[in-house]
Amino acid sequence: MSIYIKFENVCKSFRHEEVLKHVNFELKKGQIYGFVGRNGSGKTVIFKMITGLMRPSSGQIFLEEVNMTHSKQFPKSIGALIETPGFISHYSGLKNLKILNGLSEKPVSLEELKESMRLVGLDPDNKKPVRTYSLGMKQKLGIAQAVMNKPDLLILDEPMNGLDEESVKRMRHFFKTLKEEHGVTILLASHNKEDIQILCDELFYIADGTLRAQKETQAGVSA
Numbered sequence: 001m002s003i004y005i006k007f008e009n010v011c012k013s014f015r016h017e018e019v020l021k022h023v024n025f026e027l028k029k030g031q032i033y034g035f036v037g038r039n040g041s042g043k044t045v046i047f048k049m050i051t052g053l054m055r056p057s058s059g060q061i062f063l064e065e066v067n068m069t070h071s072k073q074f075p076k077s078i079g080a081l082i083e084t085p086g087f088i089s090h091y092s093g094l095k096n097l098k099i100l101n102g103l104s105e106k107p108v109s110l111e112e113l114k115e116s117m118r119l120v121g122l123d124p125d126n127k128k129p130v131r132t133y134s135l136g137m138k139q140k141l142g143i144a145q146a147v148m149n150k151p152d153l154l155i156l157d158e159p160m161n162g163l164d165e166e167s168v169k170r171m172r173h174f175f176k177t178l179k180e181e182h183g184v185t186i187l188l189a190s191h192n193k194e195d196i197q198i199l200c201d202e203l204f205y206i207a208d209g210t211l212r213a214q215k216e217t218q219a220g221v222s223a
């Protein structure tokens with residue numbers, strides 16, 4: 001299988017803080033990769049660099065052999081939930097998705113937007129403004145936003161935050177289906193061992209700025 005994403009000697013520093021030191025990894029298509037590490041270890045920084053929201057201090061990042069290191073564009077093949085998504089609080093969930101869809105380079109139909117909401121457990125006909133949404137509902141809308149334009153690569157930073165047990169199960173099933181039936185590559189940062197064990201094919205541990213890989217067997221393992 002060919003390499004989808006490649007980090008080559010990537011370093012990232014903020015002022016005097018060296019967050020990532022010569023990070024190297026290669027990711028293949030159609031796998032779920034887990035990124036594990038303590039608070040502040042650099043998971044979100046890695047995700048932001050893949051989406052082009054942040055630049056490495058040195059080193060190179062490739063996405064499908066295209067050098068993304070100095071790219072100013074958010075790649076259109078990526079859907080992401082990184083930190084708290086910003087929604088327009090006085091609009092409904094669906095209206096927010098419609099606006100974001102209008103900005104996308106790969107817009108989908110209204111019915112497809114509604115289907116994304118249903119898939120994460122939200123009612124697209126709910127007219128309530130997002131400001132009245134619970135934490136879990138906002139998180140679900142964030143996931144719907146990440147998947148709605150049918151990305152090849154899905155980046156999920158703590159996607160289960162605020163979700164109840166039933167919703168976590170639904171999301172796990174949903175992410176697995178995206179991988180198995182649609183070949184989506186998923187990068188997942190999570191502090192939840194069960195999510196990591198159930199979902200991930202391979203794990204990366206980040207500590208003291210360095211990254212260590214560990215192979216996982218499908219669905220369940222030695223995390």
Ligand SMILES: Nc1ncnc2c1ncn2[C@@H]1O[C@H](COP(=O)(O)OP(=O)(O)OP(=O)(O)O)[C@@H](O)[C@H]1O
Binds near residue numbers: 038
């Ligand atoms: N824009 C920024 N400016 C300065 N420092 C930053 C910036 N973004 C991240 N950092 C620092 O980089 C380090 C890694 O942050 P990051 O958000 O990647 O951690 P994380 O592994 O995602 O943590 P968590 O598990 O808490 O989500 C932290 O020390 C953080 O303070």
